[in-house]
Amino acid sequence: xxxxxxxxSDGVAERLFHLDxxxxxxWTPEGATGTRPLVLIGHGGGRHKKDPDVMxxxxxxxxxxxxxxxxxxxxxxxxxPVHAEYDRLATENQARxxxxxxxxxxxxxxxALVAHQTVPxxxxxxxxxxALAYVGRGPVGxxxxxxxxxxxxxxxxxxxxxxxxxxxxxxxxxxxxxxxxITVPVEFLLQWDDERVPRAAxxxxxxxxxxxxxxxxxxxGKHGDLPAFELDDSLRFFARHLN
Amino acid sequence: xxxxxxxxSDGVAERLFHLDxxxxxxWTPEGATGTRPLVLIGHGGGRHKKDPDVMxxxxxxxxxxxxxxxxxxxxxxxxxPVHAEYDRLATENQARxxxxxxxxxxxxxxxALVAHQTVPxxxxxxxxxxALAYVGRGPVGxxxxxxxxxxxxxxxxxxxxxxxxxxxxxxxxxxxxxxxxITVPVEFLLQWDDERVPRAAxxxxxxxxxxxxxxxxxxxGKHGDLPAFELDDSLRFFARHLN
Numbered sequence: 047x048x049x050x051x052x053x054x055s056d057g058v059a060e061r062l063f064h065l066d067x068x069x070x071x072x073w074t075p076e077g078a079t080g081t082r083p084l085v086l087i088g089h090g091g092g093r094h095k096k097d098p099d100v101m102x103x104x105x106x107x108x109x110x111x112x113x114x115x116x117x118x119x120x121x122x123x124x125x126x127p128v129h130a131e132y133d134r135l136a137t138e139n140q141a142r143x144x145x146x147x148x149x150x151x152x153x154x155x156x157x158a159l160v161a162h163q164t165v166p167x168x169x170x171x172x173x174x175x176x177a178l179a180y181v182g183r184g185p186v187g188x189x190x191x192x193x194x195x196x197x198x199x200x201x202x203x204x205x206x207x208x209x210x211x212x213x214x215x216x217x218x219x220x221x222x223x224x225x226x227x228i229t230v231p232v233e234f235l236l237q238w239d240d241e242r243v244p245r246a247a248x249x250x251x252x253x254x255x256x257x258x259x260x261x262x263x264x265x266x267g268k269h270g271d272l273p274a275f276e277l278d279d280s281l282r283f284f285a286r287h288l289n
Numbered sequence: 290x291x292x293x294x295x296x297x298s299d300g301v302a303e304r305l306f307h308l309d310x311x312x313x314x315x316w317t318p319e320g321a322t323g324t325r326p327l328v329l330i331g332h333g334g335g336r337h338k339k340d341p342d343v344m345x346x347x348x349x350x351x352x353x354x355x356x357x358x359x360x361x362x363x364x365x366x367x368x369x370p371v372h373a374e375y376d377r378l379a380t381e382n383q384a385r386x387x388x389x390x391x392x393x394x395x396x397x398x399x400x401a402l403v404a405h406q407t408v409p410x411x412x413x414x415x416x417x418x419x420a421l422a423y424v425g426r427g428p429v430g431x432x433x434x435x436x437x438x439x440x441x442x443x444x445x446x447x448x449x450x451x452x453x454x455x456x457x458x459x460x461x462x463x464x465x466x467x468x469x470x471i472t473v474p475v476e477f478l479l480q481w482d483d484e485r486v487p488r489a490a491x492x493x494x495x496x497x498x499x500x501x502x503x504x505x506x507x508x509x510g511k512h513g514d515l516p517a518f519e520l521d522d523s524l525r526f527f528a529r530h531l532n
Contacts, residue, residue, distance in 0.1 A: 236505075249492075259509075261507065261516075262481075266501065279522075
C-alpha cells in the first residue's frame with residue numbers, strides 16, 4: 047500500500063493510495079488514533095472513487111460518525127486503465143439492449159462477471175486499511191447502489207467482516223442466489239420509477255436477501271433521484287449496527 | 290368537549306374526554322402553553338385509544354417532540370357501545386373468509402364503510418382539540434396502521450389540516466381511488482410476510498398514493514411484527530414535516 051497524497055479539510059483527512067494496481071482513497075477524522083468502524087463505499091457505473099456523491103457521503107460518515115471510509119476505483123473506472131474485455135462486453139450489451147433485449151439481465155450478468163475481480167480486490171483493500179493503527183480491525187459496513195449494488199451483493203455475501211450493508215438500485219436477475227447468502231442487516235434502496243431496474247427485479251432482490259433484519263426503502267423517482275433524506279438514514283442505519 | 294379526568298406522569302399530561310358520544314384522550318407536555326403540532330393516532334382493529342402501543346407512541350411524540358397527541362375510540366371499540374351493524378358485517382365477513390373468499394377486499398370494504406362515520410368524527414375531534422390554547426391550530430400529522438390505515442386513508446384524503454401521514458399494514462382493495470387523492474408526504478409501513486394483507490395489495494396501496502414524497506418501508510415479518518426502529522423513524526418523519 048503506497049500513499050500518494052494526504053490532504054485535510056474541515057476535520058477530515060483524505061489519503062490517496064495505490065494497492066498494487068488498485069487506486070483508492072481513505073478518509074478518516076483528522077488526527078485519528080485507534081480502532082474505528084470502517085465503511086467501504088462502492089461507486090456507481092461510470093463514476094469513480096472520488097465522485098462528488100461518494101465524497102459527500104464519505105465526509106458525513108467521518109465527520110458525523112467518526113468512521114474511516116474507503117473507496118477504490120472499479121476496473122475500467124477512475125484512474126484505472128480501460129479494460130478491453132469489459133468494454134467489449136458493455137458495448138455488446140448496449141447493442142443487444144438496442145435490439146430490444148431486456149437490459150436488466152445483461153447488466154446483472156456483467157456485474158457478476160466483474161465481481162469475480164472486485165471481491166478479492168476489495169478484500170485486499172480492507173486488509174491493507176485495517177492494518178493501519180488509526181483504522182484497525184473494527185466492524186465494517188458496506189454502502190453501494192447501482193453498480194455498487196451489483197458488485198456489492200457478491201462482496202457482502204463473501205466477506206464476513208461486513209456487519210451491515212446499504213444496497214439498492216439493483217435487480218435480482220443474476221444475483222438472487224448470491225443474495226440468499228447474505229445474512230447481515232441490510233437497508234435496501236429502491237426507486238419506484240427506476241428506468242433501468244424493473245420494479246419487480248428490485249423487489250425480488252430485496253426478497254432474496256436471507257437477512258433476518260432487512261428494510262426496503264422505496265421512493266418515487268427515477269434511478270438517479272434518490273432523496274437526500276435516505277442518506278441521513280444510511281448514517282442512522284450504520285450507527286445502529288456498527289457503533 | 291367534556292374532560293373526565295386529568296393525570297400526569299413523566300412530564301406527559303393525559304386528559305380523557307367525551308366529545309358528544311366519542312370517547313377520546315389527549316396527551317400534551319405537562320404545563321404546555323401555546324400552539325404546537327398535533328398528531329392523531331388511529332388505533333388498530335380490536336384495540337382502543339389507550340392501547341399500550343398507542344400510549345407508548347403517543348408519549349414519545351409528546352416527550353421527544355413536544356407535540357400534542359389525540360386518539361379516539363373507533364365505533365364499536367374501547368369505551369364505545371357495541372355497534373350492531375358493524376358487528377353483523379364483521380361476522381358475515383368472517384364467514385365468507387372461512388368459505389374461502391379473499392379476506393383483504395372484505396376488510397377493505399368494511400373499512401370504507403366505517404370511514405363514512407369516522408372521518409367526520411375525527412374532524413370534529415380535531416376542531417375541539419385545536420380550540421384549546423395549549424394545542425392551537427398548528428400543523429397536523431396522522432399515524433395509523435392496519436384499521437388505522439383503512440380509516441386513515443379516507444381521513445387523510447379528506448382533511449386538509451393533515452400535512453403528513455404514517456400509514457401501512459393495509460391494502461389497496463377498496464381504497465386505491467381514495468389514496469389517489471392523498472398528496473401530502475406519506476411514510477408507508479409494509480410487513481413483507483403479512484398474513485392478513487397480501488404483499489401485492491400493500492404495494493398497490495403505496496403505488497396509488499398521489500404524494501410527490503412518499504416512502505415505503507418494508508420489513509420481514511407478519512402483520513404484528515413491526516420493528517421498533519420504525520417508530521423511531523416515525524418521529525423523525527414527523528419532525529421533518531411538522532416542525
